[in-house]
Amino acid sequence: MWQTLSNIYRLGIKELWSLWRDPAMLLLVIYTFTGSLYVAATAAPETLHKATIAVVDEDRSQLSARLIGALYPPQFMPPADIPLYEMDRVLDEGRYTFVLNIPPDFEKDTLAGLQPALQLNVDATRMSQAFTGNGYISQIISSEAQDYVRGYRAETHLPAELALRARFNPALEHSWFGSVMELINSITMISIILTGAALIREREHGTVEHLLVMPLGPAQIMLSKVWSMGLVVMLMVWLALQLIIQGALAVPIEGSLLLFMLCVALHLTATTSMAIFMATVARTMPQFGLLLILVLLPLQLLSGGMTPRESMPEFIQTVMLAAPTTHFVKASQAVLYRGAGIDVIWPQLLSLALIAGVLFTVALKRFRRTISQMA
CATH class of the missing domain: 3.40.1710.10 (abc type-2 transporter like domain)
Incomplete structure (x- = not known):
């Protein structure tokens, strides 16, 4: 047991060193969780601003x-x-x-x-x-x-008066919504890219064959990629929340950051497993990039982050319940915007755990078959 955990740990460290030696990928990760968040929050406001x-x-x-x-x-x-x-x-x-x-x-x-x-x-x-x-x-x-x-006539009174209360965002600041939703979308995108690229990089460099001659199982190899790439994303999410969202943009976070990070961890388990499955289907990085477009766009557009799910056709709403992003977006908005606790978002946490388990099992089966063919 300890030897298995040691192997998973050391393989994960190897993945972290591989990422550190990839300046292009490292720059992409840093920009996505810093500059991209700031631009999404400030560059395209939904409210009217300086219209000619x-x-x-x-x-x-x-x-x-x-x-x-x-x-x-x-x-x-x-x-x-x-x-x-x-x-x-x-x-x-x-x-x-x-x-x-x-x-x-x-x-x-x-x-x-x-x-x-x-x-x-x-x-x-x-x-x-x-x-x-x-x-x-x-x-x-x-x-x-x-x-x-x-000023020229007697004042007329309306039969009714509307009192408007904007909850959770009293000034209707777009930056409060844009930055958080960009962070949620970035978590999905970067986790898939990092994990998928890590597996394809090993295949292109021929290091998969080196792993096959070692006393390592497919589950150990897969778990090492999941925890290492997930750790990178979680670290960047924490820094983005502290430095960009709460720091530079002064967006108030109502709920518990630790509870949000728990949601992130469950979501990353699902998305990294999905990335490994996609990497076993694609043979090269260009193929993986095309496959990523087909998968990522529906996940982001139909999860309820950009438009309310209630406005979508019922068939789409039902199908997207199988996507981890649907439950992650709902839980994240509840925690970060409305200060919800675990007693409110436990259905989303349970759904994320179940989806992550299913995706991990399917990806592991596909990964084991792929490795056996290479051997």
Whole structure:
């Protein structure tokens, strides 16, 4: 027993030294858990930010000036004042995302209760800003016009009032969501790449044959790769949480980091086993890369991390219950965002353990068959 554990330990150390001597792979791991997290959290915000807008003010009234003044940073760039004949040209040239046309006598008709129409032209090729900005501008115009009219008329009361409470992210900061979800996706991606590359590297260098002449079983070889590559990922996850997410981005973590690391360990057992199975199917790194695309994209897109699972077809929801990422994403969000304990996420932990056991067994069987063919 002790000899078996010693063999697994020493083989794992060999894998760590092999990774240390691979600068390209080492750089990929470091960037994925540092720069990639920061870019995902800050480079592409879902909220409106510095959108370009121009205004055709044909009214030149106090109300139109009030509407223009309400379009201020950081949601919008300072509005540009353009004449009517330039409206189509600036949109064709892509200079502005929004062009607001305020018609003549807008203030007069508004105070008379005629409900005049404004025209908002949107460059829909900038899809994310166009969708979000349309709602922003509509809300701003409605609110400012109502406040302006109240200065001339008796105040009207709505029959009901909506009180909005944003839980777990009161300011709706995209960086809180983007960084954590990028970390979750990176754990899956890097664990598969590291473990699969470690096995294919040995096959390409011919070191698998050296292992076969030693008193080592397939389970020992496989376990050494699982624990060593899993340890690298867990170490990088801990550093990313401390230095990038909680440090540079100041994202508050509500739950227990130790409980989250337990989720990571179970998930890594499943993904590293999956990687070994994939590495026995692929013969070279290019083949492994193509296979990785086919496997990784569904795991990330359909696990509930990018879009809610409830919005997916029921068939997809049922099938993805067999994927470890589905349960890992749900458990991670519960722990990191909502501060859930083990009494809440135990179904996900149990599912991860079962899936990891099945994947490890299947991968070990395939790995044993592959080694026997090489022998």
